[in-house]
Amino acid sequence: MAGEGSSLLGASPLILSLATLLIAVLCKNFVGASNKWPRRVAINKESVLRSLGIRLGDIPTTLVLDGAVAVDSLVRRADVFSDRPAGGPSTILSDGRHPNITSVPYGPRWVALRRNITSEAFHPVRGLARAAPQRARGAAALVADIASSSSGNNGDGVVPVRDCLYKAVFALNVATCFGDGAVDAGHVDAMRLAQQEFLGMVPGFRVFATFKKVARLLYRDRWKQAVHCRRRQEELYIPLIRACQERRRSAGAGAGAGGTRTTTSYVDTLLDLEIPVEGDPRRRWKLSEGDMVSLVSEYLGAATGAVVAALEWTLANLVTQPDVQSRLRREVDGEEASCGYVRAVVLEALRRHPPVPAVQRYMATKVMVGSTPVAGGTMVLFSLEDISRDDKVRLLRICY
Ligand code: HEM
Numbered sequence: 001m002a003g004e005g006s007s008l009l010g011a012s013p014l015i016l017s018l019a020t021l022l023i024a025v026l027c028k029n030f031v032g033a034s035n036k037w038p039r040r041v042a043i044n045k046e047s048v049l050r051s052l053g054i055r056l057g058d059i060p061t062t063l064v065l066d067g068a069v070a071v072d073s074l075v076r077r078a079d080v081f082s083d084r085p086a087g088g089p090s091t092i093l094s095d096g097r098h099p100n101i102t103s104v105p106y107g108p109r110w111v112a113l114r115r116n117i118t119s120e121a122f123h124p125v126r127g128l129a130r131a132a133p134q135r136a137r138g139a140a141a142l143v144a145d146i147a148s149s150s151s152g153n154n155g156d157g158v159v160p161v162r163d164c165l166y167k168a169v170f171a172l173n174v175a176t177c178f179g180d181g182a183v184d185a186g187h188v189d190a191m192r193l194a195q196q197e198f199l200g201m202v203p204g205f206r207v208f209a210t211f212k213k214v215a216r217l218l219y220r221d222r223w224k225q226a227v228h229c230r231r232r233q234e235e236l237y238i239p240l241i242r243a244c245q246e247r248r249r250s251a252g253a254g255a256g257a258g259g260t261r262t263t264t265s266y267v268d269t270l271l272d273l274e275i276p277v278e279g280d281p282r283r284r285w286k287l288s289e290g291d292m293v294s295l296v297s298e299y300l301g302a303a304t305g306a307v308v309a310a311l312e313w314t315l316a317n318l319v320t321q322p323d324v325q326s327r328l329r330r331e332v333d334g335e336e337a338s339c340g341y342v343r344a345v346v347l348e349a350l351r352r353h354p355p356v357p358a359v360q361r362y363m364a365t366k367v368m369v370g371s372t373p374v375a376g377g378t379m380v381l382f383s384l385e386d387i388s389r390d391d392k393v394r395l396l397r398i399c400y
Contacts, residue, residue, distance in 0.1 A: 059085065059210065059362075061379045062369060067387040069370035074359065074382060082106035085362040085379050087209030089202045090294035093230040098290045100298040105362075112275040113295070120269045121176065121299075130264070134175045142168035161315065165308045167192065173303040177296060178240045179247070179265040191236050195300055198229045230293075237296050238289050241267055266299055267292065309355035310346075317349065350388075357385040 064070055073081045086096075088103030101117065104110045121127040142164060149159045170192045174183050183191075204222055208215045216223045244267045270292050274284035287295070318325045324345065331341050358381050365376040374380060 059087075059379045060375070060377065061381050062372070062374050064369060064380060064382045065386045066370060067390055070359075070382045070384075070387055073361075073369060073380070079106075080367060081361045081363075081380070082110070083362045083364060084110075085209075085360050087206075089198075089205050090297055092205050092208045092212070093226050093233075094290060094294060098288070098294040100294040102298060102302075108276045108278050108281070112273060116269050116273050117266070117299075120264060121266050127176070127264070131172075131176050134172055134180055138168050138172040138175075141171070162308070162312055165311050166196075166304065169307050169311070170195070170300065170304045173300055175265075176303075177266045177299055178244060179268070182244065182247075182265070183240060187236070187240075191300070194229075194232050194236055195297070195304070198233070198297070199301060199305070201225055201229060233293050233297050234290075237293050241271075241289060241292050241296070244268065245271055267296065270295060306355040310350060310353070313353035313355075314345070314349040317352075352388070354384040354388055358383050 064073070083106045084101075084103050086099070086103055086105065088100065091099045091103040099105075101110065101113045104113065119126070145164045145168065146159055146161065149164060150157070171188050174188050174191065175181070201222075205226055207219055208223065208226065244265065248268065248271065270287055273287055275287070277283040277285060318328070327341055328345060330336055331339060361380045361382070363374055363376055363378050363380060367374050367376075369380055
């Protein structure tokens with residue numbers, strides 16, 4: 001099987017295109033010749049490949065629906081379940097050269113990248129506390145945007161809350177990614193539009209996750225779009241990364257120099273990062289600009305999509321449950337001593353509508369998932385959506 005695969009990958013583009021065409025013509029003739037077949041059958045690349053038993057981008061997958069099995073795998077045996085599937089969008093777009101945290105295989109690079117984000121951006125008293133003023137300004141801008149949209153001239157009373165949320169959250173993430181005030185409003189808008197365009201295309205890029213040479217030949221236009229997306233990200237992010245580097249130089253903020261820097265953006269942490277060489281931890285290497293483009297794209301995408309989805313679901317449920325809304329209002333206005341109810345509502349919203357519906361892991365070798373043996377070369381998909389709907393884990397009885 002491996003031999004067949006490699007000879008196919010080695011074939012010239014012309015031969016492959018001709019082979020595809022020939023198969024399509026044969027299939028069409030066959031369909032036309034038989035009276036039993038429906039008169040109109042769509043013949044396209046997907047149907048031809050499917051009839052040959054090939055589904056580009058598909059990896060055999062085991063689905064986990066049991067919470068106890070998920071905790072055992074992802075928490076207790078985390079070292080065994082640490083490999084992410086390699087074919088993430090940034091890896092595909094950069095031809096495997098610039099993976100990000102979601103797609104890099106487990107090893108010193110993954111550990112350094114993961115530790116970097118958790119010790120700064122996600123850290124309660126570092127990144128999160130430092131970004132408090134930016135969050136407050138973001139929330140005020142969001143309220144002002146919704147208010148001005150609702151009193152706008154269109155007169156239909158419809159406010160596109162999702163757009164307002166997306167704009168506010170994306171702008172906040174740009175500030176924590178590149179530095180407060182480091183990016184002008186026009187550039188933020190351009191990045192947001194490029195990111196939304198990119199996310200809209202991501203499902204289509206899945207075909208490039210396996211047999212990529214064949215997939216690129218068969219889906220030339222899609223591949224051109226992928227290359228265009230990556231170039232656009234480079235055009236938008238690299239000047240900002242360089243500007244950040246320049247600011248650090250002029251502020252004398254180099255590693256250990258005790259400079260005058262007062263904020264640390266995600267890009268600052270990436271510029272500082274030194275990754276141990278696999279097998280020789282005394283030697284270290286720095287991220288390239290291309291690596292940073294993938295990591296910035298991941299940060300902006302993950303930090304915006306998940307938060308907007310969580311906010312949108314929470315707001316939708318609060319609209320239909322005014323009693324929950326009033327109690328929240330009382331707590332936020334300080335009429336109640338603790339923030340326990342706010343916390344419970346947030347947790348319940350995340351439980352009922354997890355913004356990231358599944359966690360994926362790639363198994364290079366055979367492994368036991370619960371009591372089920374799973375073969376090497378398989379993906380394991382932990383369905384957070386199904387697991388969190390198990391009534392045993394319900395925290396607050398709000399009917400979301
Ligand atoms: C409602 C809020 C959020 C939820 C529910 C959420 C959930 C998740 C989940 C389930 C994963 C997959 C983890 C895994 O595979 O082990 C993930 C990955 C990630 N998230 Fe979030 N996230 C949220 C907000 C954010 C924010 C605000 C940021 C950035 C500031 C962020 C950055 C990332 C990054 C970089 C990854 C990839 C790292 C990795 O896979 O370990 N997320 N997120």
